[in-house]
Amino acid sequence: MANRTLITLDLSITNIPDSSEKRADFYEKLKELHWVKIRGVTTGWKISWEEGSGVTASIVASTIKSDLKAAATAAEVSMSSVTAIWQTGPWDLERV
Numbered sequence: 001m002a003n004r005t006l007i008t009l010d011l012s013i014t015n016i017p018d019s020s021e022k023r024a025d026f027y028e029k030l031k032e033l034h035w036v037k038i039r040g041v042t043t044g045w046k047i048s049w050e051e052g053s054g055v056t057a058s059i060v061a062s063t064i065k066s067d068l069k070a071a072a073t074a075a076e077v078s079m080s081s082v083t084a085i086w087q088t089g090p091w092d093l094e095r096v
Contacts (some may be wrong), residue, residue: 003049005060007035007086009068010043013077026075033067049088060088 011026013019027037030045038044047063049055064086072079 003051003055003088003090005047005049005064005086005088006038007045007064007084008041008043009045010083011077012081012083016077022075022077026071026077029071029074030067033070035067055088057088060086 011023013022016022031037035045035047038046049060064084068082068084069079072082
C-alpha cells in the first residue's frame with residue numbers, strides 16, 4: 001500500500017484584502033503540486049507517495065514546506081499566515 005501524507009491547513013488571511021481570491025490561488029497551487037483536497041474536510045489535504053519510492057520523513061517534511069511556500073508565493077501571502085500539521089502512513093482514508 002502506498003504511503004499517504006495528510007495535512008490540515010490553516011490560512012490566517014481573513015483580515016486582508018482579496019482573502020477569498022488569495023485562498024483560491026493558494027489552493028490552486030497545492031492542486032498543481034499534486035495535493036488533493038479531502039472531500040468534506042474544510043482544512044484537509046492529502047498526497048500519495050509511490051510504494052517503494054524510498055520517501056523518508058525528512059523528504060516528506062521538506063516537500064510539505066516547499067509546497068506550502070510555493071502556494072504562499074502564488075497567493076501572495078506570508079508564510080507566517082500558514083499553519084499546517086501532518087502525518088504520513090500507509091492508510092486508506094475513510095470519512096465518518
